Amino acid sequence: MKFKKVTLLVVVMLLVGSLVAGCGARSEQPAADNGGEGDKAAKQEKIVIKFSHVVAENTPKGQAAVMFEEKAEEYTDGKVDVQVFPNSQLYNDNDVLSAIQQNNVQMAAPATSKVSKLFPEWTIFDFPFAFPSTEKVQEAMESPEIGGKLFNMLKDKQLLGLAMWDNGFKQMSLDDQPLYMPKDFEGKSFRVMSSEVLEAQFKALNANPTPMPFSEVYSALEQGVIDGQENTLSNIYSKKFHEVQKYMTLSNHGYLGYAVITNSEFWEGLPEDVRAGLEKALDETTQWVRDNGERINGEALDKIKADGTLEEIHELTPDEKKAWMEATDKVYDDFEDIVGSDLIEAVKALRD
Incomplete structure (x- = not known):
């Protein structure tokens, strides 16, 4: 009799424990599920904008993107x-326009040379001393004309063009000799962006242009695959090109700018309010780039000088520039015939 009472008591205690545990599980699980669903819903409400670019974060474009x-x-109240x-993590400039068209990324800021692959007229920005x-x-x-x-x-x-971001003007660098006059280019190989105009520029100087993605330039210079390159000071410093070159000429011979582009659809x-917030953010960022691009390149030049890796930094004289x-x-x-006489004449008028 005593055994039966003990057994019954144990059974009752086990049942009560199971009920308590079950109640506890039911009270915790829905809370966890609800929390997960709430977080997921909150994330789904945000509009994701993937912004792809190829340069470092401490360049004008890199800082502008951030x-x-x-x-x-801020201006969309967290709705985006x-x-x-950065640094070609998703796409290089050769592939990013296609990615935008397919909406794989929603924004990018490719160099104008890359846009010219779809629209040859955009090579007007690559013209020397334009x-x-x-x-x-x-x-x-x-201007409406350009x-x-x-x-x-x-x-x-x-595609939809949203803004133009300046990176400044390009400078020349070479491994084995200074660049003073056109004859100094003869027989030397230079990396260029994929642009027929840029290739023609170096051919006019009797040099050998080598189209190459930006991400491959440092190793190509280091290994001697190419002799030199052209780029802005911020790009030269951030990618350490000056560490694998000996001579740089401050020539300001070509402009490097980026077209901020999105998928038009x-x-x-x-939503109208979201687009308005993005446009406000873009306008303020673009103005910041205009105000600070030159400063960032100037700071990069100071850092290049301080590093002391170059044997000479030469600034073109008026006579050299004319040559x-x-x-x-x-x-x-x-x-x-490719770009159009109207665009060329409009640019020449600005140059004059």
Whole structure:
């Protein structure tokens, strides 16, 4: 009898324990599930904007992309999640326009040379000594004859031009000798972006242009695959090109700018308030780039000098610059049929 009472008591205690445990499990599990679903729903409500570019974060474009991310998320009250991918983490400049068309990324800022693969007229920005200052570039982009015409072309390819970001002017570097006069280019190989105009520029100087993605330039210089390159000071410093070169000429011979581009269907499909917030963020970022691009390149030059890896940094004299211009001016005639005489004449008017 005593055994039966003990057994019954144990059974009752086990049943009570099971009920308590079951009640506890039911009370915790729904809370965990609800929390997970709530987090997931919150994430789904955000509009994700993947922003791809190829340069380092401490360049004008790199800093601008981060600034746009911060301002866009602020001005849309957190309705968007801008994800910036620098240093060709997602795409290089040769592939990013296709990625935008397919909406694999929503924004990018490729160099204008890359846009010219779809629209040859965009090679106008690659012409040697086309713009005497960034102010003239901005004047060009704000004019209907140049900027208006170029941005309107993008619509035919499901692209939308949002802004133009300056990186400044390009300088020349070479491994084995200084570059003073056009004859110093003869027989030397230089990396160029994929652009027929840039290739023609170096051919006019009797040099050998080598198209190559930006991400491969350092190793190509280090291994002697190419002799030299052209780029802005911020790009030269951030990618350490000056560490594998001996001579640099401050030539300001070519402009390097980036077209901020999005997928037109994606952009036009955004809620009106979100699009307005993004436009505000983009306007403020673009103005910051205009105000600070030159400063960033100047700071990069100071750092390059401080590193002491270059044997000489030479600034073109007026006579040397004139010789370079005369040697490369034939590019304008060679590409008049491709770019169009109207664009060339509009740019020449700015240069004059």
